[in-house]
Amino acid sequence: MMNRERVDISRRDFLIRTTTAGAGFSLGLYLPLSSAGVLAAGSGSSAVPEVNAWVVIEPDDTVIIRIARSEMGQGTLTGLAQLVAEELECDWSRVKTEYPTPGQNLARGRVWGSFATGGSQGIRGSHLYVRKGGAVAREMLIEAAAEAWDVPMEECRVAESVITHTPTGRTTSYGKVAAAAAELFPPEQVELKNPKDWRLIGQPVKRLDTVDKLTGKQVFGADLQMPGMLNAAIRACPTFGGRLKSFDQAKVRKMPGVRQVVRVGDDAVAVVAETWWQAKTALDALPIDWDRGPNAAVSTASIEQMLDEGLDSEDAFVGNRSGDAGKALRGAVKTVEATYRYPYQNHATMEPMNATARWTEDRCDVWCPTQNGEAALQAAAEAAGLPIGKCEVYKIHLGGGFGRRGAFHDFVQQAVLIAKQLPGTPVKLLWTREEDMQHGHYHPITKARLVGGLDEKGDLVGLHVRISGQSILASVNPGWMSNGVDMFTFQGLLPDGDHAISYTVPNLLVEHAMRNPPVPPGFWRGVNINQNAIYLESFIDELAHAAGKDPLAFRRRLMANHPKSLAVLNAVAEKAGWDKPAPAGVYRGLAVCKAFASHVAACAEVSVDDGGRLKIHRIVAATDPGYAVNPQQIEAQVEGSFVYGLSALLYGECTIRDGSVEQRNFNDYPSMLINEMPEVDVIVMPSGGFWGGIGEPTIAVAAPAVLNAIFAATGKRIRQCPLKNTDLRSA
Amino acid sequence: MxxxxxxxxxxxxxxxxxxxxxxxxxxxxxxxxxxxxxxxxxxxxxxxxxxxxxxxxxxxxxxxxxxxxxxxxxxxLSADGTHPLQQAWEELDVPQCGYCQPGMIMSAAALLNENPSPSDADIDAKVNNICRCGTFNRVRRGIHLAAQIHKGASKRERS
Known part of the structure; x- marks a missing residue:
């Protein structure tokens, strides 16, 4: 009871803070007031007590479901609402959503669990407690009705937000009993539905957040406007590890709109002006002197040397070992060896990094697009120099995340450090695309040497995979490492778990020689399965060809112990018609992978013309995520992951010169367009019994399936990405 | 000024x-x-x-x-969010993050202005917006659907 009371008060506090102009502060005209707005903004001025942390029901039967994870396009908001609503038994057409704030989560003992939205965890990491949240609320609503009628709860049934007393036929609705339900103690135990009884989970319902995205009404972080707000443009030292030496603000101080030129931390300078365009124009004119620091000579070539050394070095961590790969390779009838390479890549979210902050001596508020509100709050408090209880973060809709806005809140810290120099004034910091391209947390760079051995029958008897390159965890989260090993490096190649290898290789050794160049790495949609699936699935294809075997048959021989992976592979082969000839000039390639606990496979169909021009005609993709909460959104994610993965395959490369990223914008870091988009045939085949991820797994199979199809078409085995660097004309 | x-x-x-x-x-x-x-x-x-x-x-x-x-x-683009493209986009749940979608819709609308029944090749030639979430196939379907909606509406207006 006490908890609820506290929350009600904080809800009212927030309303006052955000909607009353003049009274200290206001979000003003362009506050996001849509369904996925910040907490309480969506529920207007009524302060209806919540039924529980997950559910608020208005007197008019509007159901507000609280969503802790961030919506960034992946559909999690709708899927999570479906999970709660399934157990709540509410009228889906009356469902709205809202985000609780990270500060409220902290104050309430993290009642909403983790806010982290990454690793394809949104649904699979919280399905149990959000369904329980819905079920508990349902029981409390029924109990309130039963009490009012003075009948046993067992005599009541519920459907579509209507409670019926079965013996008498009396009915009431959730909206009528919600206030009374809010006064009750929650039941200690609830039973969750058997998946076979689900009515809403598994349905291709429409997203809850579409309409505002069609009219310009949807407010993204970059769109925030507040009365009295100033705008900041920033430049950090382009050389990684470099520092800001000095800047000559006299040159720009009198330019239109300029209010202040400020140092930000030890490596950046920002211009604060009335409009962002004024700030950016002045920043472009600002003379800045950098101390380039210790990495000024780092280049793609010097990084390449580090990685090459790691391919042969004695020191390496073991990620997977069975049998004796060395012995098996020495005794093999035929061995195949190949070295692959995967470059740095930027997330390049469409919305550049941004955050809006307002700082005073005893309070700091931040509005930002973030994949992890709690991490954003932590970052804000650190930069603000205030206790976390005096800070708050309001999550604003993200214009893409892909991992860039989860583990890193450099943009939040910068915004707070700027706002700190203008106490009481809200300041919106927006990065230029150029800043975004040069200050990413890049997909890490690696190389891999693979050696495989075949016996006289052409079966794989041994495989040695040596990865050399960058660890994400060593830079981002050393606490997740064990004994210095970054197990994430081995995603898709591990003996078991969410990222297990899909094959049984009799003698297998997978190693990682960690080589960490001074370029900041980060989690990038799919993380390490992007390159590991290319390495393994391309090389399996090489081995099949060396053995003179069909790539599908060769894989199947290794998959007897991996029935779910085999099932998705078989499904794509069947749908693509692997056993029948492709149309004239079209060639096929396969790939399979287990990632983020889901089993995925793809069959790509490509052609390459005499000029070496690639056309990807179609990709048939299958995914077994265990349970499929919203199949039409899964289709959207599969297609979307292919755009992200194929853009990386075709164009994605950040090169390093003088310790800086050479690319600046979408002209030299291109992304695929609609005219390059293949038809995508999605097979969703949930087999039940586990919860796998959706947003990332299929990205793994797009690139290797296409690379294997290119080999089938041209006889060229491509071992380095992106393809823009390779002449695809037939060998 | x-x-x-x-x-x-x-x-x-x-x-x-x-x-x-x-x-x-x-x-x-x-x-x-x-x-x-x-x-x-x-x-x-x-x-x-x-x-x-x-x-x-x-x-x-x-x-x-x-x-x-x-x-x-x-x-x-429309007074009430009912331009044929907006209707089609809603019907097909086209947007993901949605950030590129206003631009995408405006590109598609300009295409429909000059060519009320565009082919796939017309779409490929004219809609050259970047979408990192990867909505392209639904964008394509959305443009075709909008063309149909528009045709239906003009037929109704004529009759």
């Missing part, structure tokens, strides 16, 4: 003429549906119409615009 006709309203705006239209829309008029993403006219997030044609507002200085030219932003 710039005199611009935006979404049917004649406006006088106190602004340096070198300022790109994008920033006048976003910062001076509060029309934030038009997005900043690349700033060099490549990605298309800032696409608006000038006299019905798609232009990249991020590289168009307001001094290059005449008061007689009709500027349309996503906010002015």
């Amino acid at each position: 710039a005199k611009l006709k935006i979404n049917g309203n004649m406006l006088e705006i106190d602004v340096d003429g070198t300022t790109p239209l994008l920033w006048v829309l976003r910062e001076q008029l509060g029309l934030t549906g038009t997005k900043y993403s690349c700033g060099i006219g490549v990605c298309g997030s800032c696409t608006v119409h000038v006299d019905g044609e798609a232009v990249r507002a991020c590289i168009l200085p307001v001094s290059a615009l005449k008061p007689s030219q009709e500027i349309t932003t996503i906010e002015g």
Whole structure:
């Protein structure tokens, strides 16, 4: 009871803070007031007590479901609402959503669990407690009705937000009993539905957040406007590890709109002006002197040397070992060896990094697009120099995340450090695309040497995979490492778990020689399965060809112990018609992978013309995520992951010169367009019994399936990405 | 001072003429549906119409615009969000994050202005907006569906 009371008060506090102009502060005209707005903004001025942390029901039967994870396009908001609503038994057409704030989560003992939205965890990491949240609320609503009628709860049934007393036929609705339900103690135990009884989970319902995205009404972080707000443009030292030496603000101080030129931390300078365009124009004119620091000579070539050394070095961590790969390779009838390479890549979210902050001596508020509100709050408090209880973060809709806005809140810290120099004034910091391209947390760079051995029958008897390159965890989260090993490096190649290898290789050794160049790495949609699936699935294809075997048959021989992976592979082969000839000039390639606990496979169909021009005609993709909460959104994610993965395959490369990223914008870091988009045939085949991820797994199979199809078409085995660097004309 | 006709309203705006239209829309008029993403006219997030044609507002200085030219932003595409593209987009759940979608819709709308029944090849040639979430196949279906909706509506109007 006490908890609820506290929350009600904080809800009212927030309303006052955000909607009353003049009274200290206001979000003003362009506050996001849509369904996925910040907490309480969506529920207007009524302060209806919540039924529980997950559910608020208005007197008019509007159901507000609280969503802790961030919506960034992946559909999690709708899927999570479906999970709660399934157990709540509410009228889906009356469902709205809202985000609780990270500060409220902290104050309430993290009642909403983790806010982290990454690793394809949104649904699979919280399905149990959000369904329980819905079920508990349902029981409390029924109990309130039963009490009012003075009948046993067992005599009541519920459907579509209507409670019926079965013996008498009396009915009431959730909206009528919600206030009374809010006064009750929650039941200690609830039973969750058997998946076979689900009515809403598994349905291709429409997203809850579409309409505002069609009219310009949807407010993204970059769109925030507040009365009295100033705008900041920033430049950090382009050389990684470099520092800001000095800047000559006299040159720009009198330019239109300029209010202040400020140092930000030890490596950046920002211009604060009335409009962002004024700030950016002045920043472009600002003379800045950098101390380039210790990495000024780092280049793609010097990084390449580090990685090459790691391919042969004695020191390496073991990620997977069975049998004796060395012995098996020495005794093999035929061995195949190949070295692959995967470059740095930027997330390049469409919305550049941004955050809006307002700082005073005893309070700091931040509005930002973030994949992890709690991490954003932590970052804000650190930069603000205030206790976390005096800070708050309001999550604003993200214009893409892909991992860039989860583990890193450099943009939040910068915004707070700027706002700190203008106490009481809200300041919106927006990065230029150029800043975004040069200050990413890049997909890490690696190389891999693979050696495989075949016996006289052409079966794989041994495989040695040596990865050399960058660890994400060593830079981002050393606490997740064990004994210095970054197990994430081995995603898709591990003996078991969410990222297990899909094959049984009799003698297998997978190693990682960690080589960490001074370029900041980060989690990038799919993380390490992007390159590991290319390495393994391309090389399996090489081995099949060396053995003179069909790539599908060769894989199947290794998959007897991996029935779910085999099932998705078989499904794509069947749908693509692997056993029948492709149309004239079209060639096929396969790939399979287990990632983020889901089993995925793809069959790509490509052609390459005499000029070496690639056309990807179609990709048939299958995914077994265990349970499929919203199949039409899964289709959207599969297609979307292919755009992200194929853009990386075709164009994605950040090169390093003088310790800086050479690319600046979408002209030299291109992304695929609609005219390059293949038809995508999605097979969703949930087999039940586990919860796998959706947003990332299929990205793994797009690139290797296409690379294997290119080999089938041209006889060229491509071992380095992106393809823009390779002449695809037939060998 | 710039005199611009935006979404049917004649406006006088106190602004340096070198300022790109994008920033006048976003910062001076509060029309934030038009997005900043690349700033060099490549990605298309800032696409608006000038006299019905798609232009990249991020590289168009307001001094290059005449008061007689009709500027349309996503906010002015339809009065009530029922342009055939908006209907089709809603029907097919096209957007993911949604950031590129105003520009995408404005590019598609300009295409439909000049070609009410575009082929796939027409779409490939004219809709060159970047979408990192990867909505392209639904965008394509959405344009075809919008063309059908438009045809149905004009048929009803004629009968």
